Amino acid sequence: MDKIVIHGGERLEGEVQVSGSKNAALPILISSLLTDGWNTFHNVPDLVDIRTIKKLLKSLGVKIEEGETLRINAGEIGSCEASYDLVKTMRASILVLGPLVARMGMARVSLPGGCAIGARPVNLHIKALEDMGAEINLKDGYIEAKASRLKGATVYFDIPTVTGTENIMMAACLAKGTTLLENAAREPEIMNLADVLNDMGAKISGAGTNVIRIDGVDELHPVEATVIPDRIEAGTFMIAAGMTGGDVRITGCDSGYLDALIAKLRDTGMDISTIDGGIRAVGGEKIRSVDIKTLPYPGFPTDLQAQMMAFMTIGGGLSVITEAVFENRFMHVSELMRMGADIVIEGNNAVVKGVPKLKGAPVMATDLRASASLILAGLAAEGSTELSRVYHIDRGYQKIEEKLSSLGANIKRVKR
Numbered sequence: 401m402d403k404i405v406i407h408g409g410e411r412l413e414g415e416v417q418v419s420g421s422k423n424a425a426l427p428i429l430i431s432s433l434l435t436d437g438w439n440t441f442h443n444v445p446d447l448v449d450i451r452t453i454k455k456l457l458k459s460l461g462v463k464i465e466e467g468e469t470l471r472i473n474a475g476e477i478g479s480c481e482a483s484y485d486l487v488k489t490m491r492a493s494i495l496v497l498g499p500l501v502a503r504m505g506m507a508r509v510s511l512p513g514g515c516a517i518g519a520r521p522v523n524l525h526i527k528a529l530e531d532m533g534a535e536i537n538l539k540d541g542y543i544e545a546k547a548s549r550l551k552g553a554t555v556y557f558d559i560p561t562v563t564g565t566e567n568i569m570m571a572a573c574l575a576k577g578t579t580l581l582e583n584a585a586r587e588p589e590i591m592n593l594a595d596v597l598n599d600m601g602a603k604i605s606g607a608g609t610n611v612i613r614i615d616g617v618d619e620l621h622p623v624e625a626t627v628i629p630d631r632i633e634a635g636t637f638m639i640a641a642g643m644t645g646g647d648v649r650i651t652g653c654d655s656g657y658l659d660a661l662i663a664k665l666r667d668t669g670m671d672i673s674t675i676d677g678g679i680r681a682v683g684g685e686k687i688r689s690v691d692i693k694t695l696p697y698p699g700f701p702t703d704l705q706a707q708m709m710a711f712m713t714i715g716g717g718l719s720v721i722t723e724a725v726f727e728n729r730f731m732h733v734s735e736l737m738r739m740g741a742d743i744v745i746e747g748n749n750a751v752v753k754g755v756p757k758l759k760g761a762p763v764m765a766t767d768l769r770a771s772a773s774l775i776l777a778g779l780a781a782e783g784s785t786e787l788s789r790v791y792h793i794d795r796g797y798q799k800i801e802e803k804l805s806s807l808g809a810n811i812k813r814v815k816r
């Protein structure tokens with residue numbers, strides 16, 4: 401298995417372009433299931449998770465043409481089953497459930513099961529479809545859903561679930577009548593998806609707020625659409641600049657989606673400014689320790705918690721990091737401690753006492769964002785860090801070692 405080897409201590413400087421957002425691209429590609437004809441998608445990142453969803457769509461009979469852009473045609477759907485072997489590799493496959501029930505009147509989708517960061521239940525997705533009149537059976541580890549035509553309903557999400565909001569928003573587009581999603585998630589990726597669905601002919605308002613209204617229509621038509629930039633990738637590079645005392649311009653991204661991170665990075669002493677078409681992140685003289693609590697958008701993103709923790713391991717004081725979204729998202733802590741970090745976990749709080757320097761060491765990736773935090777730690781550490789199980793990082797970051805080396809990092813992928 402490949403490894404990534406980093407010799408730390410280099411100051412990052414220069415310009416890097418972020419790729420399209422993984423978490424916007426996944427539901428947008430899947431939304432093509434609602435249409436009959438060729439959709440064209442731009443700025444789709446080349447990631448393992450994107451390849452997985454293309455495989456899943458093909459298994460449903462969807463036609464896909466790859467090239468400069470990605471073209472998808474779901475005119476003929478031959479199967480409504482998303483198998484366990486595909487869904488278990490990428491939980492977001494659950495997003496085919498709503499569109500298949502809406503378009504085909506049925507779906508058989510494997511329960512995704514948990515992952516490293518938590519149990520990741522999908523009960524809210526299922527309950528919402530039942531609220532809309534779907535008949536649901538859980539059998540042999542699969543969700544079997546049937547509905548001659550979904551009915552508009554008022555759906556209340558106990559938790560503002562991101563993919564739950566996306567799944568039901570897609571399903572409601574073709575329902576009979578109006579659906580209200582209350583306590584909906586507000587992430588920018590949901591707004592991107594709603595814009596694409598409206599271009600397809602849907603009638604959605606309120607995306608980005610906690611109440612989304614969808615007036616059902618009879619059919620949707622194919623579109624040409626663009627995936628928004630990846631705010632989590634942009635945030636990861638901003639933190640890299642802070643950890644190496646660097647000066648990095650991150651282009652192709654919208655600072656508007658990173659207010660919580662920018663506020664916190666400024667509190668650490670970084671200078672963050674917007675430049676045309678991007679963000680400039682300059683490391684501070686010293687690193688002040690700050691407290692973080694992850695929350696649904698627009699709160700501090702849980703997908704940047706591990707990266708921020710890496711930063712705080714070299715802060716000037718004590719930082720309390722509270723993970724309030726997932727129940728087990730501290731898998732990176734023990735690996736950071738192998739590099740000399742001083743962290744104590746108390747329930748869903750990690751108390752991070754800054755140390756002057758981390759020391760490079762062999763470490764193991766456990767999940768996507770944990771692997772990003774270990775790469776960041778390696779950039780700032782003395783000596784060399786060897787990261788194993790790099791397939792985790794390839795799920796969500798396109799050519800990360802190339803992008804970081806273009807900024808001056810001493811980082812390379814070693815093929816095993």
Ligand code: EPZ
Nearest residue numbers: 423492520521522523524525559561562563564703725726
């Ligand atoms: C999305 O996951 C993202 N994935 C995650 O990014 C992200 O961390 C998460 O939202 C939170 O922002 C994609 O968009 C593909 P949730 P999702 O449903 O939708 C509980 C990454 O690193 N919950 O908002 O699965 C759940 O257990 C990934 O790119 C239920 O209890 O997250 C969690 O505690 C990791 N029942 C909380 O809600 C449900 O039916 C938020 O989960 C659904 C969720």
